[in-house]
Amino acid sequence: MSAIIQCRGVSKTYSQGAVDVPALRGVDLDIEAGDFATLSGPSGSGKTTLLSLIGGLDRPTAGEITVEGEAIVGLAPAKLADLRLRKIGFVFQTYSLIPVLSAEENVEFVLRLLGRPAAERSARARQVLAEVGLAGLEKRRPAKLSGGQQQRVAVARALAPRPAIVLADEPTANLDSKTAEELIALMASLNAASGATFLIATHDARVIAHARRRIEMTDGRITADDRVAAVGA
Amino acid sequence: MGQLWLLGPLAWRNLWRNPRRTLITLAVVAIGVWSILSFDVMFKAWTRSSLEESLRLLTGEGQIHAPGYLDDPGVGHAMAEPSGALLKTLNGPAVAAWAPRVRVPAIIRSEYRTRAVTLLGVEPAAERRVSDLPGQMLQGRYLAGDDEAGIVIGRDLAAKLETRLGKRVIVMTQAADGHLAEVGLPIVGLFGNVTPAQDEYVFVGLRNAQSTLGLNGQLSEIAFDAGPRAELETSVQTLQRAAPGLDVESWMALSPLASTIEQYSKSYTGVWLMVMFVLMAIGIVNTQLMAVFERTREFGLLQALGMRPALIVAQVVLESALLIGVGVLAGVGLMLATVLPFTNGLDLGGLAAGSEMAGGGSVLYPTLEPGDAIASALIVWVLGVATTLWPARTAARIAPVVAMGAA
DSSP: OOEEEEEEEEEEEEEETTEEEEEEEEEEEEEETTOEEEEEOSTTSSHHHHHHHHTTSSOOSEEEEEETTEEOTTOOHHHHHHHHHHHEEEEOSSOOOOTTSOHHHHHHHHHHHTTOOHHHHHHHHHHHHHHTTOTTOTTOOGGGSOHHHHHHHHHHHHHTTOOSEEEEESTTTTSOHHHHHHHHHHHHHHHHHHOOEEEEEOOOHHHHHHOSEEEEEETTEEEEEEEOOOTTO | OHHHHHHHHHHHHHHTTSHHHHHHHHHHHHHHHHHHHHHHHHHHHHHHHHHHHHIIIIIOSEEEEOTTTTTSOSTTSOEEOOOHHHHHHHTSTTOSEEEEEEEEEEEEEOSSOEEEEEEEEEOHHHHHHHOSGGGOEEEEOOOOSTTOSOEEEEHHHHHHHTOOTTOEEEEEEEOTTSSEEEEEEEEEEEEOSOOTTGGGEEEEEHHHHHHHHTOTTEESEEEEEOSSGGGHHHHHHHHHHHOTTSEEEEHHHHOHHHHHHHHHHHHHHHHHHHHHHHHHHHHHHHHHHHHHHHTHHHHHHHHHTTOOHHHHHHHHHHHHHHHHHHHHHHHHHHHHHHHGGGTTOEEOGGGHHHHHHTTOOSEEOOOOOHHHHHHHHHHHHHHHHHHTHHHHHHHHTSOGGGGGSOO
16 A cells, blocks of 8 residues: 655654753654554653644654655645645544534535535535434534534544545544544544545544554654554454 | 635624624724714814804905005005906906905004004995904994994903993004094994904994095905805906906915814824724724634634635634724714714804804804715724734734644
């Protein structure tokens, strides 16, 4: 399989006053198209930092990152925004929905940014909301949805433009067990159905159990990278 | 362009996420715009009133003098009564009304006091057509004819002279032959509601003044009204052609203070607009910066989802444009509600005395000038929106990585 994400010698150091705090130390990583992979490790291991660098949300101190063969380090903010819009869907730890938009409008938001026609937007938004089990709740605003429902809307939004990559940062962190299990199963099934590559930063064992590839990080380095048969696979 | 359509509803809904703050900002903008526009209308009404009071009291819209009179307004610079082309023009369509006058410096003396005054010999019937002063008699009456052996003076001057209606005063001045001319006249009327400078005029009949001064058929000035203001310059030019040997001046040259006040009224309005705008801008920028800082994570999220920084700027600016736009419209509405009921006249009531002291009238006639109001409102709107470029740029510079942070 070809690598849809490539990291070579990626380092990230944060400055806290006069002190430099290394978050990543020369990470090399290839993620293949269609992977359902987890980045796990203790707090401060660098998994969220690596995810943000791959998503072009931040810039590495050193190293190269390519997404679908396009080098993203050094791209202008507007170019990075375009790349995220076209290729990457995000699911964040907190629900991260736009509070003044309904569930359907939140999903449609990225499709509008992409300039899709109104009819296509609406149909696609309703389709993905139905796929994540939110049919009938399209007109509700985030404040009228539960935490699990909001995270499902975030997943639907991430998948709506059919991105090549979905990056999720601790997506189950604020969910109860049952809701978390449902979300994990949902993402795994969407991965299987859409073929989108899922890279999930998590320390939730239930999420890791569903992964076909389990990458462990400690102190800014990859310490294990295993391919396994996932739960239900 | 399609992306901009996305921003409209989003911007409008964002405004109402914090209704109290939005309403306060709307109130600040609306009150600011209301005060700017209302001040403009009222100040113009007062300026117009002040000008009309000044011109209608004595000056007229223009005057004709013998050469040198304006530099040395004495009996030595007299001119013949109008005749020929000048008389024809004065009685023609270029002039609405005119009044011949003798006007010289003089001394007035009562039993107890002496004051320096300006003596005016007038034709009462003609004077009533160019001057409001004959209608401002507080006691007694105005002159009945141009040969009447009586004098009209200001009420305040009478008080300074410690004299009163019906008493005799002596007027002394230099006659045309250089000798001292002196005449005793009874006070037949006292006028009031004039400025201190205007209170130093005393009026006698024109023939009486000419006889006293030895000015046989000669005048010091002719005051005239041209009718509609726009025609004044044309009238002045026509009169200049009819009397090439005389000085024909409009009120702008004769009353430089009144002219300056009218000229600067627009500047005052501009300064007021600027002061109010700075106060509004501080409020708007502060509010928008607060709104941006409260939504730091959201702006990071929007960028993470693929929204370009320029579009973030556009969104914040659009929110401000809507907010300030609604505020400006509300301010215009308030101004209309304030001004329109008084277009037939705003009686200043208890403030009338103050207005009259400052040269204005007791009734103001505010006139709405839509062009000026629209221009001022647009200036506030455009500049207000421009000030929000700062918070907008702040929002656009928020790194998308903040979207990853915990709430």
